[in-house]
Each structure stands twice: as C-alpha cells, then as structure tokens.
Amino acid sequence: MTVKHLSAAAFAALGFAVAVPATAQADELVLYCSVQEEWCRAMSEAFQRETGINVLMTRRSSGETYAQIAAEAAQPRGDVWWGGTGDPHLQAAQEGLTAEYVSPMLGELQDWAVRQAETSGNRTVGIYAGGLGFGYNSELVTEDPPACWADLLDPRFEDDVQVANPNSSGTSYTMLATMVQLMGEDEAFAYLAQLHDNISQYTQSGSAPIRAAATGETAIGIVFMHDAVAQTVQGAPIVAVAPCEGTGYEVGSMSIIADAPNPDAARTFYDWALTPAAQEIGAANNSFQIPSNLNAATPEAAPRLEDVNLIDYNFALYGSSEERTRLLQRWDAEIGSLAQ
Template sequence: MTRRFTLIGATALALLPMGAFAQDKELVLYCSVDEEWCRAQSEAFVRETGINVLMTRKSSGETFAQIKAEEGQPRGDVWWGGTGDPHLQAAQEGLTEEYRSAMLSELQPWAVAQAETSGYKTVGIYAGALGFGYNSTMVTENPPACWNDLLDARFADDIQVANPNSSGTSYTMLATMVQLMGEDEAFAYLAKLHANINQYTKSGSAPIRAAATGESAVGIVFMHDAVTQATTGAPIVTVAPCEGTGYEVGSMSLIKGGPNPEAAKIWYDWALSASAQEIGATAKSFQVPSNGSAATPPEAPKLADIKLIDYDFAKYGSSEVRAALLARWDAEIGALPK
C-alpha cells in the first residue's frame, strides 16, 4: 500500500515540472496551414513574446465547423491560415471580431481587399494559385497540362482531391470550376472526373502527399503544396492548368469572445509583419506573403505567370452560395458509385 502511494507521489512529482514550462500568458491558436508551418510559426511567436501558444491544426472547413460549434463559449483566440472562403463565411455569420491592425498599410492590395470584403473581420496573410501536381515516375509520357487532360482514361483511379466539405482547397476548386465553366458544366466536368478519382481526402494537401509517395499519380492541390513536395525530393511536377485557375487568399481572423483577446491581437499584428511572414518558406511552405516587404520565396509559383481567373471572393465566400454548392456536390458527385 505504502509503495503504491510512493509511486503515485513520484509520478506526480515527475510530471509537475513538465507543467512548469507553461508561461503566464497564453494563446489558443487554430491553425489551418500545413502542420510544419503551424509548428514553426508558433515556436517563433513563443520565442519572441514568451506567450505560450496552444495550437491545434485542422483543415479550414473543420476549423470553421469547430468555431461554429463553440459559438456559445469560444475556446480559441485566433484562426490563422486556411483558404479565405470559410474565413469570409465566419465573418458573415458574426463568429469573428472586427479588428483594424496598424499593419494593414503594409499589405498587398489583395490582402486589404479581403479585409474590406469582410468588414475588417478577416485579413489576407498569403496567396496561392490552384493547380495540380503529378508524379513524374508514374506519368512519363504526354504530361497533363490542362484541367481537361485529367479526364483522360489513362488516369483512371489515379487522381486524388480533397472533399470540399472538409477542405478549403477543394472548395476553391469547386468554386473555380463554376466560375471557369458555368455551374452545370462544372458539375458535368466533376462527374466525369469522378471516374478517375480514387479518394476524396479530408485534408487539402493530402492528395499531393499521396502523389509524392506514389499512392496516387496526380493530386489536385494548391500549387505551393506541390512545390513543397518537389523541394523535399519527391518526383512531383507542378502544373498551372492551361484553361486558367482560381486562387486563394489565405486569411486570419480573431475569434469573437476568445479567452485571451490581448494575446490574440499581439499575434495578429505580429503575423502581418514581414519577418513573421518569411517563416513559411523555412517550413517549406511557398505561398506568396501578403506583407509587401516580406521576401517572396524563389520557389513560390509566380502569380504573374499563371492565368488567373477573376475570383469572386465575396460571392463564393458567402454562406448561401457555399451551402448550395456543397449540397449539390454531395447529391451529384459524392453519392456517385465508386
């Protein structure tokens, strides 16, 4: 009996100092970029400010659902990263806080436009174009260059894309197709593409990881995610589709009623600074930063070289359009036999 208590005491003592590293101030961060970047960014913030960061990485759709579920009593302070559409929707539904950072003047016009669209409830932190990547050891001849090439029967069961219900990446693709082709044509295209899709993943960047290891030949993702794989040595070739493509403005929002509003604003201002925005490249994330004086990593796909559509963020970020498109996707694409 005595020994057992000794043991329990010893365990408690061993665990206590581990809790001691927690600083007085803290910040609950919902992070929707790549895990590695989330880690690097939180670590840099802890080093700089001494504020402890409690970080959860979830895809943007999931984070939006979580913030909505916690609406009664929010547990998070800042939602950092992830495609802009769910951020805009959160702003529209009043889940996030209006905040005009002093840093706004340093930002690129597209980042400020994101803030204006939402009534300053969100702001752009990076941009990236949609595209796809293929595994060059598996696709050796006649490489795909356009969206239409992906319908080819030789890619049967060999293309991966995320599920638009959970992934902002995939919702951007859905909205891009609708804007590029018109709604009915877009769904006809996606239905044809369905024959070549082997799996709709939950996370937006998972398809390119599958392509990198050869579990799939093609992954439809944001181009910077494909570049990330290529820089780690995977045989991935990044493609900007010839028909034109959409893009995301990765965003950041303050969660309304979060437990640590002061720390949240410190993060918000810091995350818009040039030095903080250069951390992404060190964590192998090659988006174009929104701070004008932050260096764009040389590996980042040049937005100027890509045929970009005039993406209507206000319309496709609104709750009604989003819900309608997703419902149609569930009924017409998600329910198809595999």
C-alpha cells in the same frame, strides 16, 4: 474513402468543442491553425519565444476549423484562426463568428490582402496567396503529361487522381468554386462527375493528394501549386501544373474569433503575424505561398501569380454563407454520393 459534410452540431457531438480548456489564462493564446503542421508549430514556437505568451495550438483543415468555431459560438474557446483558404474565413465573418479588427500593419500589405479585409468588414485579412492547380508524378506519367483541367478526364488516369473533399478542405472548395466560375455551374458539376471516374480517393486534407503522388500512391494530386512545389523541393518527382484553361487562387486568411477568451493576446498575435519576419517563417518550413506583407521576401520556389492564367475569383460571392452552403450541398448530392 470519403468525408461527409460535418455540421457544427456534429463537431460538438464528436467532442471537438472541448479540444482546449474552457478557461484560458491571460498569458495564453489558443490558436487554431489551418496550414501544414510544420508551419503551425514554427509559428507557435516563434510567437511564444518572442512574446512569452504560451500558445495552445490545434491544427485542422479550413472546413473543419470553420465547423469547430461555429460549434463553439456560444462559448468560444479559440482566440485566433490562422491560415487556410479565405472562403470559410469570409463565411465566418458574415455569420459574426469572427471579430472586427484593423491592424496597424494593414498599410504594409498587398492589395489582395487588404481587399480581403475590406470584403469581410475587417473581420479577416489576407496573409498569403497561391494559385490552384495540380501536380503529377513524372515517374508514373512519362508521356503526354496533363497540362489542362480537361486532361484529367483521360481514361488512362482511371483511379489515379486524388482530390480532397470540399466539406473539410478549403483547397477542394476553391477548386469547386473555380470550376463553377470557369465553366458555369451545371457544366462544372458535369465535369466533376466525369472526373469522379478517375478519382481514387477524396481525402480530408487539401494537401494529402500531392503527398500521395510524391510517394507513388497516385499519379496526380489536385492541390494549390505551392503544395506541389513543396514536394519537388524535397526531392519528389512532382511537376506542378497551372491548368491551361485558367484557374482560381486562394487568399489564405487570419481571423480573431468573436468573444475570444484572450482578446489582447489575439491582437498581439494578429499584428505579429503580419510582420515580414513572421511571414518568412513559411519558406523556412517548406511552405511556398506568396506572403501578404510587401516587405516580406517571397520564396524563390514560389509559383508567381503573374505567371498563372488566373480567373477573376469572386471571393465575396463564393465566401458567402449562402453560396458556400448551397454549393457544398449540391456537391454532396451529385458528387459525394457517387463515392458511397
């Protein structure tokens, strides 16, 4: 199963642009959420309970949400885009799809969260971080477990690796941009073409591959390491791996949509979502990212960035509209076409 690149026009044609009412009320917030469903629901319910503002929440992957916001640009229907990898948030910022806002909470945030705001001209901000890697099912891979990106090319893993499609998934786009930065562009696409021989499915959701590994549908899922840890914590035989060659990471982000129908509610949510209490909701809902507020407790099970061999990920370049569009088009032509 593959997911082809969806343009903003395609999303409009499919009806995504009417997912929420055209006219929202002053005491409402229309939230587009790009983390796991459980975390999305918990954030929505907590904010509604604490403020009395009714939340209309839609959950979609990062790439899908970006396309929806672009499709609705002439008549915005959402107020806040919360969660998902930072690259599409940065692209939305560059294209003027999101609004400038400097939260009074900015001084409480990690340096990488503030840099995300500065890079975007204060049109997005970092809310969590997590390293890219993969997880394997230790009941299916019992000998010579993979420790490096190169190991995933082993013929013994034929049709036994899953990864998402980078058009719909921010996780998979982070992998694509990571490989380009780690190996060089041509070498990265050669690697991905070889890896294709072992790919059983390009999923729509970035975390779907590790859920498949947890149930034994596949042996290996390429995901952010915190998603692999979430399966381990729930009792699945999943081992999270930080690849030996080095890897990229995400700065999960939040943006206020330009010309949002409920700008006051949007700013209220934005400030609230940067508080320690709001950021600790993730760990209570089996999400193990590193929170951006310095005063928020980091989940004990969260993979620490300092323990991972991280590349110097160029968020400004790979979050730019031109570069992101170009890389996705090349992926469609050289990798996505192989699955058709």
